[in-house]
Every structure is written in structure tokens, then in C-alpha cells.
Amino acid sequence: MSEALATQDEALSRLLAYVFSGAIGPPEGKGVGYALVEAKPTAFSWLASLEDIDGPPAPVDRYLIKIDRLSRDICPPEHIVLSxxxxxxxxxxxxxxxxxxxxxxxxxxxxxxxxxxxxxxxxxxxxxxxxxxxxxxxxxxxxxxxxxxxxxxxxxxxxxxxxxxxxxxxxxxxxxxxxxxxxxGVMASSIYPRMSHEERLIIVQKMALAFQACWRIQLPEHHLIGELIAATIDGQVVLKIGPDRHYGLGGPFPTVREYLRAYIRSSLVALEKQQGIEEYKERFLGHIRDFVDNRMYNVPTRYRRGHPHRCYARGHGPS
Missing domain, CATH: 3.30.200.20 (Phosphorylase Kinase; domain 1)
Structure with a gap:
């Protein structure tokens, strides 16, 4: 019988243990930032870094770390830089x-x-x-x-x-x-805590106008929920809706109801995996599972379809 391949959760546990061991730097007083770059049948590739938890924003060293799914071996970390x-x-x-x-x-x-x-x-x-x-x-x-x-x-x-x-x-x-x-300019997050209430209102108003302006984007007529993908074809900008990758929910989803179901199920999986909250799991997890398994069909009718002029697409700008 062939050996079972490592799951993504197993690879993540291996990754965190590896980073906290000091493989990419002293971990004392720092947290691990990580993101899955690629999942192949043979290996997982992760972007990982050690970041100051309470320090000011600063460039951090990020590493590409690959984990073999069969052997569970970790390849030497590759420092991600541009020369x-x-x-x-x-x-x-x-x-x-x-x-x-x-x-x-x-x-x-x-x-x-x-x-x-x-x-x-x-x-x-x-x-x-x-x-x-x-x-x-x-x-x-x-x-x-x-x-x-x-x-x-x-x-x-x-x-x-x-x-x-x-x-x-x-x-x-x-x-x-x-x-x-x-x-x-200055990042708003660095000065917002020191602003007066009136100054904060100005920023919030400008953000509201920016979100309102986004509704002017001419979206595909067939409304779906997922990631907004843009391409230039014969000199024209063409938009389509692909699977949701921000939360890894899949799709695209034809209705708000189906999107909410997928989002709630994903949140339940994340809760089941969470460590250090066993007391809360014991008190609430059974009730949450019951809702997800037996009651999610009862989503109100008004949430079953998207607004006729909106596709609830998620685009990704600079982060």
C-alpha cells in the first residue's frame, strides 16, 4: 500500500513548526505570516515570513518554502528578492x-x-x-x-x-x-488613531464615495459571485467572473444564498481546526454544526438572488 500524501493542514503544521524552529531567523517576539502560493499533487509551496507583532510597518524578509507531500521533507527556504x-x-x-x-x-x-x-x-x-x-x-x-x-x-x-x-x-x-x-502620502492607518472625530468623518465620507463609484463598473450581464477578472481582447476590456480565491470558496456562485452557504461552511471548518479555544468549542460547536447541517436551507428569500444590477464580484487591487 502506498503512503498517503500530506494534506494541506498537515503541511501547514509542518511549515509553522519549521519556521518557529528558527529556520528563517530568530522567532522570539514575532509571529509567522504565511500564504499558500501553489498546491500540486507532489508538493505545497508557501510564502512565509517572521514579522514583529507590535512593531511599526517595515519591510520583512519573505521566503518560498516547499514541502514534499509524500516524504514530508522541506526544501531549503528560498529568499524572495529582486536583484x-x-x-x-x-x-x-x-x-x-x-x-x-x-x-x-x-x-x-x-x-x-x-x-x-x-x-x-x-x-x-x-x-x-x-x-x-x-x-x-x-x-x-x-x-x-x-x-x-x-x-x-x-x-x-x-x-x-x-x-x-x-x-x-x-x-x-x-x-x-x-x-x-x-x-x-501617508498611510491612513498610521494617523487615523490620532485624528479628531471630524477628521475621521472626512475620510469615511471619501471612502463611501469611492465604494459608490465602483458600482459604475460595467459588469458582465450574467451576474455571478466570485472574483472579477479583466483582460484586453482586440483592444476591448472584457470582464468575467471566476471562482472566489480570496477565501478559497470556489464557485462562481449564481446566488447570494449559495455564496453564504459556502462561506459559512468554510468558517465552520476554520473553527473546527482552531486550537486553544477548546472551552468555546465544547459550548458552541455542536449548535453551530446543527445550524450548518440542518438549518442553512432556511435562508430568507430576499438573499437567494443577487441584485439585478450587481454581481457582487470581488476584485483584488494592491495589498
């Missing part, structure tokens, strides 16, 4: 300009970022991001399309500079490269 030569090649391919300088930049939640300047426009800076989550080519098309149709004072979207052939490269490597222009 000066790679940054220069990417910037030239996207903008036709020549690199002058580069420096690590504050990362998004799942990205690795560099700030770069070029010879031809020293007063302009770009951000070169390595992203595994979301199709970079689709995000480039969607961001460019939104910037053309919506007032930048309402929804400011930085210009993006697609790298030729990046879709094929991301499929092959699991990690794509995106280059938007750097918009100078």
Missing part, C-alpha cells in the same frame, strides 16, 4: 526607462515591494511589487480601466505599467510582478 539587474529589466520592460536607484519599500499584506527611480523622470518614483495573490495581468487591466472611467478625485488609482508576458511568467513561477507609479 538590481532584475529590477532594471522589469522597469525597462514596463516603462522603457532606465533604473537609477532602488530600495526596499514597506510591504503590503502579501507582497514584496521596492521603490525605484529612473533616469528619464527623476521626479517620479515607481513601486515594483512581487505578488502571488491575484492575477497581476488582470489587476493591471482593471486598475487602468477604473482610472479612465472614475474621477481620480473620488477614487485615485495610480497608473500601472504592465510588464509584457507577465501573465505567462506568473503561471510558471507562481509570483507576478506589478509596477504602479508611487503616489506620495
Amino acid at each position: 538590481e539587474i532584475e529590477l532594471a529589466e522589469a522597469a525597462f520592460a514596463a516603462t522603457g526607462q532606465h533604473l537609477v536607484s532602488s530600495t526596499r519599500f514597506t510591504n503590503g499584506a502579501l507582497s514584496i515591494s521596492y521603490k525605484v527611480t529612473v533616469q528619464e523622470s527623476l521626479d517620479i518614483a515607481y513601486v515594483v511589487q512581487l505578488r502571488h495573490h491575484g492575477c497581476v495581468a488582470s489587476m493591471d487591466v482593471l486598475m487602468a480601466s477604473i482610472s479612465r472611467m472614475i474621477d481620480p478625485q473620488i477614487l485615485p488609482v495610480p497608473p500601472v505599467y504592465p510588464i509584457p508576458g507577465e501573465m505567462q511568467r506568473q503561471v510558471a513561477t507562481g509570483i507576478g510582478r506589478q509596477i504602479p507609479r508611487l503616489i506620495p
Whole structure:
């Protein structure tokens, strides 16, 4: 009888133990950030990092770690970086300009970022991001399309500079490269706690206007719930709805009711796996299972179909 392959949960436990062992740096006082990059029949590939739990936002070292599903062996971690030569090649391919300088930049939640300047426009800076989550080519098309149709004072979207052939490269490597222009400013999360109530209201109002503007996107007529995917075909932007990847729910779903069922079932699975809350599981897990197994059919009728003018698509911008 052949040996059983490791499941994703088993591989994750192996990954966390490996990272907390000090394999990619001292773990004291830090948490592990991780994300699944690729799942193959033979191996899982993870992006992992050690991050300060209470420290200020700062670039972190991220590593690609592969776990063999049969042997459970872990390959040596691969430090994910872009060299000066790679940054220069990417910037030239996207903008036709020549690199002058580069420096690590504050990362998004799942990205690795560099700030770069070029010879031809020293007063302009770009951000070169390595992203595994979301199709970079689709995000480039969607961001460019939104910037053309919506007032930048309402929804400011930085210009993006697609790298030729990046879709094929991301499929092959699991990690794509995106280059938007750097918009100078301060992250709202760093100053929001110190703002007055009146100042916070201004930000919230602007966010509400930005969300309202997103409804102006011309979505596919056949309304589904999933990830919004954009492509340029014969010079025209074409949108379609694919499976939900943000939560890994699958789909796309034809009704809100089916989407909610999948989301609740996914949340139940996550709760069952959660460690350190056994007291709460003992008190509540049985009731939650009963609801999921026997009562989810009773979703109110008004939630069974999406709004006729909305498809509830989820797009992914820079993180």
C-alpha cells in the first residue's frame, strides 16, 4: 500500500513548526505570516515570513518554502528578492526607462515591494511589487480601466505599467510582478488613531464615495459571485467572473444564498481546526454544526438572488 500524501493542514503544521524552529531567523517576539502560493499533487509551496507583532510597518524578509507531500521533507527556504539587474529589466520592460536607484519599500499584506527611480523622470518614483495573490495581468487591466472611467478625485488609482508576458511568467513561477507609479502620502492607518472625530468623518465620507463609484463598473450581464477578472481582447476590456480565491470558496456562485452557504461552511471548518479555544468549542460547536447541517436551507428569500444590477464580484487591487 502506498503512503498517503500530506494534506494541506498537515503541511501547514509542518511549515509553522519549521519556521518557529528558527529556520528563517530568530522567532522570539514575532509571529509567522504565511500564504499558500501553489498546491500540486507532489508538493505545497508557501510564502512565509517572521514579522514583529507590535512593531511599526517595515519591510520583512519573505521566503518560498516547499514541502514534499509524500516524504514530508522541506526544501531549503528560498529568499524572495529582486536583484538590481532584475529590477532594471522589469522597469525597462514596463516603462522603457532606465533604473537609477532602488530600495526596499514597506510591504503590503502579501507582497514584496521596492521603490525605484529612473533616469528619464527623476521626479517620479515607481513601486515594483512581487505578488502571488491575484492575477497581476488582470489587476493591471482593471486598475487602468477604473482610472479612465472614475474621477481620480473620488477614487485615485495610480497608473500601472504592465510588464509584457507577465501573465505567462506568473503561471510558471507562481509570483507576478506589478509596477504602479508611487503616489506620495501617508498611510491612513498610521494617523487615523490620532485624528479628531471630524477628521475621521472626512475620510469615511471619501471612502463611501469611492465604494459608490465602483458600482459604475460595467459588469458582465450574467451576474455571478466570485472574483472579477479583466483582460484586453482586440483592444476591448472584457470582464468575467471566476471562482472566489480570496477565501478559497470556489464557485462562481449564481446566488447570494449559495455564496453564504459556502462561506459559512468554510468558517465552520476554520473553527473546527482552531486550537486553544477548546472551552468555546465544547459550548458552541455542536449548535453551530446543527445550524450548518440542518438549518442553512432556511435562508430568507430576499438573499437567494443577487441584485439585478450587481454581481457582487470581488476584485483584488494592491495589498
